[in-house]
Amino acid sequence: MKFKLSQLYILGLVMVAVVILMWLFNPRQFLTLGNFQSMAFQLPELGLLSMAMMVTMLTGGINLSIIATANMTGIVTALILTSTIDPAAPPSGAAWLIVLAIAAGLATALIIGLINGALIAGLNVSPILATLGMMTLVNGMTIVITKGYVISGLPNAVRFIGNGTIAGIPFCTILFALCAVMLAIVLNRTPLGFKIYMLGSNPTASYFAGVSNRAVLFKTYLLSSLYAGIAAMIMMSRFNSAKAGYGESYLLVTILASAG
């Protein structure tokens, strides 16, 4: 029997090794349902941000602005929510407002993605520079908007996104799984996904194969921003607030997660 040591296989082994090691260090607490549930609560935001990073890395690019995008999205959504809804009001009356606020937040994320796409696909700016600039700019704007304060006092219904459960499974885990499946379908079963991989392995070849590299790059950065935006909803709900500079330490971690 011959094992093909694919990277995924090694990564699986490493994970099993880490689980065993953790269990040896702390046998009483690590392998409990409660602990796994709490891990399931933490995974989605990092997972979604890593997916946002991953799609751009598949094309040979990078998106340093995902955390800034997420914070901006969270702040826009939270500002709309806090200015229109009284946190003590019953959740039923304001449902459409919440949907509206989330839509506005995601639209903000898409606008940032649009600018990234325009710079990278339109002007041929190298992705790391374009998104470094966007990261600084958007970070700056979040600080200007919030003046460094935390925006809190969100309606109770919002907390469900990050803390609610459906049949014992955290809602955010379900959301994460849905997004992961959707991304997998896009990447493996659609022309766009095929083109993303092709562009990543050889842009010149994909160009001569008749692929519009620009369109693919543009869509990639839109997709990346959208996923960062969805991550923002979970972050906002879990922290029950929005602020400039949340989760900045995640940025480099997502690059590592995507590279694994």
Next chain:
Amino acid sequence: MKKWFKHHEAYVLLVIVLFSLIITIFNPRFLTLENMFDLLKSYSFIGIFAVGVTFVLISGGIDISFTAVATVAEYVMAVVIIKYGGNIFFAFLLAAGVGIALGLINATLIHYFKIPTIITTIATLNIFYGILMVISGGKWIYALPDWFRSFADIRIFTLHTSEGIAYGLSIITLIWIITIAIAWAILRFTKLGRGIYAMGGSITAARRVGFNIFKLQMFVYAFMGLMAGLAGLVQALLVQTVAPNSIVGKELDVLAAVVLGGASLAGGTGTLFGTILGVALIAIMSNGLTLMRVSSFWYNVFIGLVIIFSVSFSAYQRRTKTKRAIILEEE
């Protein structure tokens, strides 16, 4: 004149002059020697980092771990000189030694495992910083020796303002100037420097020409480590406190400064002059915004806009240049 404007540096210089003019109109205090010497002193820290990062970018790599290297070098240096005493040269040797050692670890990993440099150095950033935090417990160090304190106050020459306040070229700025001079000489006059450019342009071509890629890589990352170690020392001299969490997190700011100066992440291009201009641009902007009484909240917005415009402009320039080249070939 026309030829001169083909260089990226010329545009950065133009922007700097323009900014300086605007700031001076709003607040004439900007263009005083006192303010300039102050800026030169406080930006020596970023400036020394930038010298190292320029080397790495020219060689076609990228280094994220330098902030952690600087932190470790600074911390080790501080602990040792407090415990065993010594003098400023000993402190220099310690910081430089630790920096070089950690840089060599980076180089070895990059060369033998062929992992992309950005990923290797993000990992080593976390490893170096993580180990330091575990061992030190994140404790701040305040009690630096007196000779360390007095060294930081040395001025190469001293001037006096009309109110009698002393100012002048700090010895800290001199450290930066010396590193620039050495780095410039290496890039300009040695085979080593040529090799670094060659490796950044095309690693295969450089190997075929006969450059020893392993040695070049070792040198580049060791040099980056040395600069990081010195930057750590300079930070300790500047603030006279060693806080393990004060440097890590600044890596992208330094990268932005170097990139503004025209070093390309694709490797093979970039000059020290450009890097100095990049650092100067960032320094003048942040100083200028303060002097113009703009709220510091706006600082990142301006820096972000400048980066985006600068990289878009040079991308646009590159495109017109290649178009022109194609037309010329067809003719």
